[in-house]
């Protein structure tokens with residue numbers, strides 16, 4: 527399955543929510559969708575899931591237009607919205623059964639399908655509970671179960687980790703990894719960027735209705751970190767003058783910027799590749815400094831996000 531989002535445009539009156547959004551991904555991939563509040567994530571996802579229609583542009587599922595053939599798209603896409611299930615007075619099983627019938631799954635098959643989905647999402651023991659008796663994390667699982675009932679090839683999740691406790695997040699992550707291994711194409715929005723770094727194969731960063739960066743996660747992180755930050759620790763804290771000499775030497779090196787003295791280490795940015803860092807290390811050792819540790823601090827998705835967007839992480 528190949529999902530191709532093509533030049534999506536969406537206007538709400540005078541608000542331009544999407545100003546030409548394009549990206550694509552395939553089965554087995556988990557793609558993170560990141561952007562500040564109001565960037566257009568929910569709007570994009572709702573169009574992909576056929577809940578909303580674009581003003582212009584289209585989403586193609588293996589070449590089939592979701593605008594032209596929304597029923598086909600609904601069979602192939604599972605959507606976990608950012609709102610939790612309503613209908614508080616019905617049980618988990620009744621709720622899921624309703625959606626199974628909506629997907630026209632016959633009675634005989636339905637019992638097996640529901641049992642399998644409940645087991646996969648850890649709801650087996652909860653299926654006779656009413657929705658109002660469930661915690662947020664449990665409701666979130668019901669939402670995921672509902673999206674999986676018709677065994678869709680594409681799974682779209684809008685902020686699924688919001689409000690989950692750490693265990694809930696780990697469990698969600700494991701479920702998503704399993705689903706990707708089973709060949710689903712997964713598209714997930716989140717503000718919890720560190721988590722996306724761990725499970726996503728690729729990322730799309732959106733701001734004010736436009737894609738600002740996209741690609742395999744490692745590439746996006748690498749390309750965006752023009753300045754790598756290095757941390758260095760000496761064997762012993764040197765006397766003040768020695769520290770000053772160290773800072774002076776670093777600051778005078780052509781590719782070094784922003785030298786910062788921390789209680790335990792010295793941080794500085796290097797514009798250049800690993801060879802430049804090696805030269806810096808060699809110079810410091812030659813100057814007589816006892817370098818105990820010299821490492822590149824990890825650039826993660828959060829750094830990238832802050833660099834490529836103007837907005838704030840919420």
Ligand SMILES: Nc1ncnc2c1ncn2[C@@H]1O[C@H](COP(=O)(O)OP(=O)(O)OP(=O)(O)O)[C@@H](O)[C@H]1O
Pocket residue numbers: 538541542543561562563564565566567568569570
């Ligand atoms: N039904 C609507 N009517 C009017 N404006 C809307 C509607 N839905 C979204 N918008 C506007 O479109 C823009 C994009 O909203 P969207 O909800 O897609 O952003 P988001 O990236 O999901 O934000 P958040 O992270 O806060 O959920 C915002 O300016 C929002 O106010």
